[in-house]
Amino acid sequence: MSDTALAADAAATPVAADAAAAAPAPKSLAQGAPVPGAAAPEAAADGADKPAGGDYFNEWKTKLAGDDAKLKAELDRIPDIETLWKKAKNAESRLTQKLAPPARPSADAKPEAVAEYRKAAGIPEAVDDYMKAVTLPEGVALGEADQTILQSFGAYAHGRNLAPEVVAEAVGWYTTMQEQQAAELDTLDAKNRKDAADRLDQAWGRNRDANINAMAVLFQDAPEGLFDRLMSGRMGDGRMIGDDPDAILAFSRWAIEMNPMASVAPSAGGSAGMDRLKEIEAFRKNNLEAYDNDKELQAEERRLIEAKMAQDRRGGRAA
Numbered sequence: 001m002s003d004t005a006l007a008a009d010a011a012a013t014p015v016a017a018d019a020a021a022a023a024p025a026p027k028s029l030a031q032g033a034p035v036p037g038a039a040a041p042e043a044a045a046d047g048a049d050k051p052a053g054g055d056y057f058n059e060w061k062t063k064l065a066g067d068d069a070k071l072k073a074e075l076d077r078i079p080d081i082e083t084l085w086k087k088a089k090n091a092e093s094r095l096t097q098k099l100a101p102p103a104r105p106s107a108d109a110k111p112e113a114v115a116e117y118r119k120a121a122g123i124p125e126a127v128d129d130y131m132k133a134v135t136l137p138e139g140v141a142l143g144e145a146d147q148t149i150l151q152s153f154g155a156y157a158h159g160r161n162l163a164p165e166v167v168a169e170a171v172g173w174y175t176t177m178q179e180q181q182a183a184e185l186d187t188l189d190a191k192n193r194k195d196a197a198d199r200l201d202q203a204w205g206r207n208r209d210a211n212i213n214a215m216a217v218l219f220q221d222a223p224e225g226l227f228d229r230l231m232s233g234r235m236g237d238g239r240m241i242g243d244d245p246d247a248i249l250a251f252s253r254w255a256i257e258m259n260p261m262a263s264v265a266p267s268a269g270g271s272a273g274m275d276r277l278k279e280i281e282a283f284r285k286n287n288l289e290a291y292d293n294d295k296e297l298q299a300e301e302r303r304l305i306e307a308k309m310a311q312d313r314r315g316g317r318a319a
Helices: 003-022 055-065 069-076 079-100 112-119 127-132 146-157 164-219 227-233 244-257 269-286 288-294 295-313
Strands: none
Touching: 055 079, 127 146, 146 164, 164 227, 164 244, 269 288, 269 295, 288 295
């Protein structure tokens, strides 16, 4: 090798070493090295890395205010977007609190707190004014007894600071329920009346009405209206006494035992029965052919004769 070649080789060796030393050290994934084959991250949007309160915020305030100088002046007092956010949240909180209904005072609340709540809720202080504010549903009319209930319930509701419209809704429910119960009771009464008639038909046959009318004898000397009040009263099962076949059978039996003529002439006792029997006997003597053709008249005469015989067995004519 010539001197020239050696010199060239010696000069090249330190240059390579210096280049290797100058190359950057490799980085790992944890150090931020890119993943081979992965797409490069997109560039940040123009202005996205600008801090709050920068030019973009001032531009936004200008656009929002437009030509409204007053609004622009108000927005200019907001230094950054964080302050704007806080102001918006505070305004929302105040609006929510204002719209929320006030809490109903407790039973032991002070009069001042109750008065403040009633004023906010539109509840009159006086019970009379409170009841005037109760508007009943259309078509609802209350009877005297229901009016008493309403006044009592109104006083209760006012003492617990319920809104008048709540009372009106409750009264509407009450009247609807009353109407439903009345309709159900009418249906039940009709069924009980039919059941009683069927059973008495089995017991008495064609004499059913006569024996039912006989009960009047028991109440001839009773105060006026007692019979109707008693018969329209109700048994423990809700059935009207006058629709209870057991009650009718018992009353009728007692009446006929007291006055055998009761089933054939209940309105005037035995004297009317005897007068009717004499009337039929006279008709039979003077109109025998007509009498023979009148089966109903013959049956009536037999009932009167049987009643007279029963009365005679009791030792005389009943009053």
